[in-house]
Amino acid sequence: MRSEFPSGSRLRLPSTLFLCLLLLIPGVGSGEALAEEPASPVKVLVTYHSHSGNTERMAEAVVEGAKSIPGTEVLLKRVGQVTADELFSADAVVVGSPVYWSNMSGEVKTFFDNWQFKFGVFPELKMKNKVGAAFATGGQVSSGKEVTMLTILAAMLGNQMIVVSGGGAFGASATTEGNSPGIDNQELADAKALGRRVAEVAARFKAGSAK
Numbered sequence: 001m002r003s004e005f006p007s008g009s010r011l012r013l014p015s016t017l018f019l020c021l022l023l024l025i026p027g028v029g030s031g032e033a034l035a036e037e038p039a040s041p042v043k044v045l046v047t048y049h050s051h052s053g054n055t056e057r058m059a060e061a062v063v064e065g066a067k068s069i070p071g072t073e074v075l076l077k078r079v080g081q082v083t084a085d086e087l088f089s090a091d092a093v094v095v096g097s098p099v100y101w102s103n104m105s106g107e108v109k110t111f112f113d114n115w116q117f118k119f120g121v122f123p124e125l126k127m128k129n130k131v132g133a134a135f136a137t138g139g140q141v142s143s144g145k146e147v148t149m150l151t152i153l154a155a156m157l158g159n160q161m162i163v164v165s166g167g168g169a170f171g172a173s174a175t176t177e178g179n180s181p182g183i184d185n186q187e188l189a190d191a192k193a194l195g196r197r198v199a200e201v202a203a204r205f206k207a208g209s210a211k
């Protein structure tokens with residue numbers, strides 16, 4: 001019977017098989033870096049409320065930072081438009097809010113409440129072990145940005161998410177009124193740093209969970 005392989009392939013077959021088997025052994029032929037890479041893309045949901053555009057600009061910078069990590073898929077959506085599937089299929093969720101009366105805005109709070117009312121997050125703890133992070137914009141220098149980020153993180157902790165910071169101690173934030181010239185480059189860089197950190201941590205966690 002005529003061989004389908006080009007001449008000399010018979011001799012190469014055993015060594016090819018041996019190489020394939022070697023590559024199936026974890027860590028062999030790939031190095032540790034491949035062992036750390038998640039099998040499927042890391043999905044990061046960046047969601048926000050914004051009335052006059054400031055928080056939206058920060059959200060776009062968070063997206064840019066997350067996208068800079070290879071193997072990351074990013075979805076940007078307003079909080080009111082996120083579906084249950086988008087929320088529960090994400091590996092990481094980054095939530096941004098304007099400061100309203102020294103706290104997150106009502107729309108963002110409603111988004112968290114809807115995790116149960118609309119999406120049924122309990123009793124299965126469907127957000128458990130997803131990575132979470134926060135960002136905020138506020139008119140004044142010291143008038144609620146950190147409380148806003150901490151209350152966002154508190155809602156995530158209540159859902160047994162793994163919260164991370166980046167850009168600043170509690171997340172990324174920007175001052176938008178008064179003497180501030182709107183969102184500046186440093187604040188946008190902080191938002192990008194947050195996005196990068198979230199994508200990196202989510203990738204490591206996902207790769208570790210797959211083992």
Ligand SMILES: Cc1cc2nc3c(=O)[nH]c(=O)nc-3n(C[C@H](O)[C@H](O)[C@H](O)COP(=O)(O)O)c2cc1C
Pocket residue numbers: 049050051052053054055056098099100101102103137138139140141142143144145176177
């Ligand atoms: C109802 C309301 C309450 C606000 N309360 C605060 C506040 O307590 N502290 C603060 O720093 N800024 C406050 N601001 C200002 C907004 O947080 C700020 O302008 C923010 O950047 C708006 O974000 P956006 O452009 O994404 O809507 C308030 C704004 C509104 C409309």
